[in-house]
Amino acid sequence: MARSATAPRRKPRLRTELSDADEARLQAAVVLFGVPKAEVVRRLIRASVQAGPALSADNTRTVIELAQQVRMVGRNLSQVLRAIHRGQAVRIEDTEPVWRGLHEVVAAINDELTEITVAYGSKLRRQAGLSLPAEVTTEDAG
Secondary structure: OOOOOOOOOOOOOOOOOOOHHHHHHHHHHHHHHOOOHHHHHHHHHHHHOOOOOOOOHHHHHHHHHHHHHHHHHHHHHHHHHHHHHOOOOOOHHHHHHHHHHHHHHHHHHHHHHHHHHHHHHHHHHHHOOOOOOOOOOHHHHO
């Protein structure tokens, strides 16, 4: 049947048969990630070619919380810069504890994000029988 010239092209689809064991694994992934089957498959495809991190529902919530912390750090830095421009800033020596604290928060956020994306993604790939290219290491992510 010919397609109408005005009808939009359909997205590519995948139809596959699964063993009972693979269907059970897919259902477990649906529960683990909290997303539909199709999204689990899309994430597995992306993860298999290093197109993005594989995150569980818990890790996704953690990333959202960390993003909120980053925004708070950004607001604090913005306030400091506005004070400097108004001439209300204190001596740089007196601000060292603030900068040190900000650095520690940013470093902790970076460490947690690295652990979530690299370690959890590696765990999922091992469980799925997938391996990372030899040149991709934990150090590359940090």
